[in-house]
Amino acid sequence: MYRPxxxxxxxxxxxxxxxxxxxxxxSGNRFQITxxxxxxRDVVSPFESGISSLVYRVKESWDSLIHLQRLxxxxxxxxxxxxxxxxxxxxxxxSARENKRWAELFxxxxxxxxQLLAARVIGRxxxxxxxxxxxxxxxxxxxxxxxxxxxxxxxxxxxRQVSANSASVLLALDSRSAIxxxxxxSRDFVLLEGDTAEPGLLKVKPLSNDIxxxxxxxxxxxxxxxxxxxxxxxxEVVKVKQDRYGLTVTGWLKxxxxxxxxxxxxxxxxx
Amino acid sequence: MRLLILSLFIxxxxxxxxxxxxxxxxxxxxxxxxxxxxxxxxxTAGPFEGMVSGILGGFILDLLRGTFIGLxxxxxxxxxxxxxxIPKRVYVDSWWVPAVSAFVATLLDQSFFLIxxxxxxxxxxxxxxFRRLIIASGIYTATMAPLVIRGIRHLYGExxxxxxxKEQRLL
Numbered sequence: 001m002y003r004p005x006x007x008x009x010x011x012x013x014x015x016x017x018x019x020x021x022x023x024x025x026x027s028g029n030r031f032q033i034t035x036x037x038x039x040x041r042d043v044v045s046p047f048e049s050g051i052s053s054l055v056y057r058v059k060e061s062w063d064s065l066i067h068l069q070r071l072x073x074x075x076x077x078x079x080x081x082x083x084x085x086x087x088x089x090x091x092x093x094x095s096a097r098e099n100k101r102w103a104e105l106f107x108x109x110x111x112x113x114x115q116l117l118a119a120r121v122i123g124r125x126x127x128x129x130x131x132x133x134x135x136x137x138x139x140x141x142x143x144x145x146x147x148x149x150x151x152x153x154x155x156x157x158x159x160r161q162v163s164a165n166s167a168s169v170l171l172a173l174d175s176r177s178a179i180x181x182x183x184x185x186s187r188d189f190v191l192l193e194g195d196t197a198e199p200g201l202l203k204v205k206p207l208s209n210d211i212x213x214x215x216x217x218x219x220x221x222x223x224x225x226x227x228x229x230x231x232x233x234x235x236e237v238v239k240v241k242q243d244r245y246g247l248t249v250t251g252w253l254k255x256x257x258x259x260x261x262x263x264x265x266x267x268x269x270x271x
Numbered sequence: 272m273r274l275l276i277l278s279l280f281i282x283x284x285x286x287x288x289x290x291x292x293x294x295x296x297x298x299x300x301x302x303x304x305x306x307x308x309x310x311x312x313x314x315t316a317g318p319f320e321g322m323v324s325g326i327l328g329g330f331i332l333d334l335l336r337g338t339f340i341g342l343x344x345x346x347x348x349x350x351x352x353x354x355x356x357i358p359k360r361v362y363v364d365s366w367w368v369p370a371v372s373a374f375v376a377t378l379l380d381q382s383f384f385l386i387x388x389x390x391x392x393x394x395x396x397x398x399x400x401f402r403r404l405i406i407a408s409g410i411y412t413a414t415m416a417p418l419v420i421r422g423i424r425h426l427y428g429e430x431x432x433x434x435x436x437k438e439q440r441l442l
Contacts (some may be wrong), residue, residue: 022341030338037334044286044335099347123289125336126405127381128300129395134289161337168337175394196396199403221287
């Protein structure tokens with residue numbers, strides 16, 4: 001049987017009080033971080049970046065290996081028919097596959113009308129239900145809180161906190177996120193919010209009662225929220241539900257961006 | 272020095288969880304390596320040390336996330352404290368003890384986080400989150416726990432050798 005030290009209870013009560021104040025004061029939308037947080041992030045981000053790069057390389061090598069095995073099998077069949085052409089074909093296919101993704105990204109950056117900064121996803125917030133990612137670009141690269149983040153597919157989210165070499169991005173899927181949207185064809189205004197009850201989907205709230213929303217409707221950013229520029233693809237409505245009186249309609253949108261496989265993103269630098 | 276090394280170990284676990292295991296997520300869940308570390312410290316070095324590692328782990332996690340700072344601390348503190356009493360009841364060298372302890376600890380810690388978080392406006396539905404992520408994360412953590420406890424035992428063996436830690440230090 002042990003006897004607790006006489007300082008244990010006052011310390012625990014003090015700790016609980018400090019924690020309650022801390023949690024309460026940091027539970028809202030925070031755009032600024034303290035020096036301690038900034039230093040901690042700057043210490044961690046190079047390691048996260050290094051490990052992520054390593055994993056990406058291993059994944060790419062593994063994919064190449066799989067492709068190579070497939071190509072070998074194809075090659076055996078083709079060699080029987082046209083030996084010389086099959087080798088050349090395999091080589092071209094391999095290099096085309098390897099370059100395709102980067103070429104798409106490069107072309108996207110070239111043709112976009114915004115000033116974009118390419119960034120790599122180096123980590124995700126813990127626990128898993130926080131829809132926040134960590135990117136390898138920060139204050140030194142010109143990233144600021146509030147800037148919009150997109151991918152080649154569509155909207156990704158908004159920069160929240162920035163340290164010298166990294167930044168955290170609140171994904172559009174998060175319940176704290178809200179995006180002003182517009183339907184592609186009928187040009188009706190809607191509000192898009194993260195929905196914790198429907199993981200992976202965004203809730204679509206029409207801003208007036210006479211809006212027609214149906215599955216397949218594409219929704220773009222309206223530009224009214226002053227975070228995302230107008231006209232970026234957010235996604236496609238997959239589900240629509242009317243209230244019991246048939247007066248209001250709510251939709252759910254599948255984002256164009258595949259958040260589970262997000263590896264590279266672009267920060268729109270012109271805020 | 273001991274706390275600094277323990278903090279670095281926890282930081283290492285955070286980096287692994289946030290970057291490496293993000294690519295190896297199962298049904299969107301990753302192993303909770305920090306909770307596994309807290310449990311391992313509790314089992315290896317007792318309730319006080321488990322509690323301290325829970326406070327350290329919780330704060331490091333929250334400071335790196337940037338929101339709801341302090342929210343991870345109570346749950347981790349509690350599981351660290353509870354893990355410290357496990358050696359009094361069970362033969363801890365059995366292979367299943369760290370695994371089962373880590374599984375239960377993850378469930379407790381994350382449920383605590385969710386319930387407390389929702390009272391501060393976290394806005395996460397309890398049952399879907401529990402079903403979707405916490406159970407998957409608990410199982411994943413349980414598979415990693417035997418490895419983590421080996422690391423922690425090695426670390427505390429070193430601490431003992433260097434005189435930085437006194438065995439059976441209780442509250």
